[in-house]
Amino acid sequence: MRLQTPLCDLLGIDVPIVLAGMGGASHPGLAAAVSNAGGLGVLGAASCGPDELRKWIAETRNLTDRPFGVDTLLPASVRRMPPSVEGPSPADRVPELLEFARAFLEQEGLPSPVPRSAPRSETRRELFSKNFFDEQMECVIEARVPVYASGLGDPGPWIDRLHDAGTTVMAVVGVVRHVSKVKQSGVDVIVAQGHDAGGHNSPIGTLSLVPQVVDAAGDTPVLAAGGIGDGRGVAAAMMLGASGVWVGTAFLGTREANLFDYQKRALVDGSEEGTVISRSVTGKPARLVRNKWAQAWDDAGKQPLPMPFQSIISGPVLQAAIRAERADVYAGFAGQAMGMIREIRPAAAVLEDLVHGAEAALAAAGQHLG
Ligand SMILES: Cc1cc2nc3c(=O)[nH]c(=O)nc-3n(C[C@H](O)[C@H](O)[C@H](O)COP(=O)(O)O)c2cc1C
Secondary structure, eight states: OHHHHHHHHTTSSSSSSOOOOOOOTTHHHHHHHHTTSSOOOOOEOOOHHHHHHHHHHHHHHHHOSSEEEEEEEEETOOOOOOSSSSSSOOOHHHHHHHHHHHHHHHHHTTOOOOOOOOOOHHHHHTTSHHHHHHHHHHHHTTTTTTTTEEESSSOGGGGHHHHTTEEEEEEEEESGHHHHHHHHHHHHHEEOTTSSSEEEESSOHHHEEEEEEHHTTTTEEEEEEEOOOOOHHHHHHHTTTTTTEOHHHHHHSSSOOOOOOHHHHHHHHHHTTTTTEEHHHHHHOOEOOOOOOHHHHTTTTTOOTTTTTHHHHHHHHHHHHHTTTTTTTTTOOOGGGGGOOSSSSSSHHHHHHHHHHHHHHHHHHGGGGO
């Protein structure tokens, strides 16, 4: 018996396993490997400008002739540096927070790339500006990619043009109340991403979220996400009414994932207790490998700058940690399924295990009926 759902026909894939768009990690090599193995590879293109995005799409098309997708973040997820109603504005807080980052790095014995103050252009910078989103979306539409997924925000304003370009549109939600909005916008597939997941985080556990999103989604297919680390998780997602799965963390433990070796070692060494939710990196709650930067931020009771401006503070810290290969200071985003990564394998082997494990679990499920 083969694992197959109507989603396979909708997307033109063999098995209903989708590589989650993971900024920094889901690069062309990994996306193509998942697509070539029969799933759907999705590029984590959130911070790609148009030139880089065009390059990634071309590279993916060179590596596979199978369907693939592009994932970005959209407005509603991010905002401009807001003026403060009273007290210092977020922009005014930048020097104090940079000082905190510099003192942290010194304490950790790391060379400090932290500037004394952010250049004015930085606090006003155009990353995640309206222009940035527009250029990204023009590029996605022009390239006629098979699948587009919005990781945060609503693809509504672009949906007609995406459909005209032949693109299937997905949107990630973390709470049930966002389902009606993206359904009204006309998305083709909804991703229900629960609390276990790596990256930007939902307050609702996957096991509770998925069936409630499935009920609210009606005839729109749902992918389950968050904590799916092996075939049993895939089978459980099907039992909850999902038509497929959107898997991130399990694919981080692969040769093709675009991570540094020290980050991959941290994933293999980590357990289900080894992640934490913190706003210290992007300004929004995100699940990441437990680390001293997030701990120091929380211990100091610091309020982050709104996304994307928190990266002015966290960027230099991450850079120093990566250069020194200090997993204790920062090792990246990961979900609670990290505890299931035991070795670094080819992505095709991970996908095969997800499929075969799900088939075995689903076949065995009948034995529970008396
Ligand atoms: C390293 C990493 C980076 C991520 N970056 C993004 C991103 O750029 N855009 C996005 O929509 N989701 C991002 N996510 C969330 C994933 O798309 C996905 O929802 C999540 O990984 C699923 O849960 P799992 O990690 O338990 O499989 C990221 C997750 C990880 C682990």
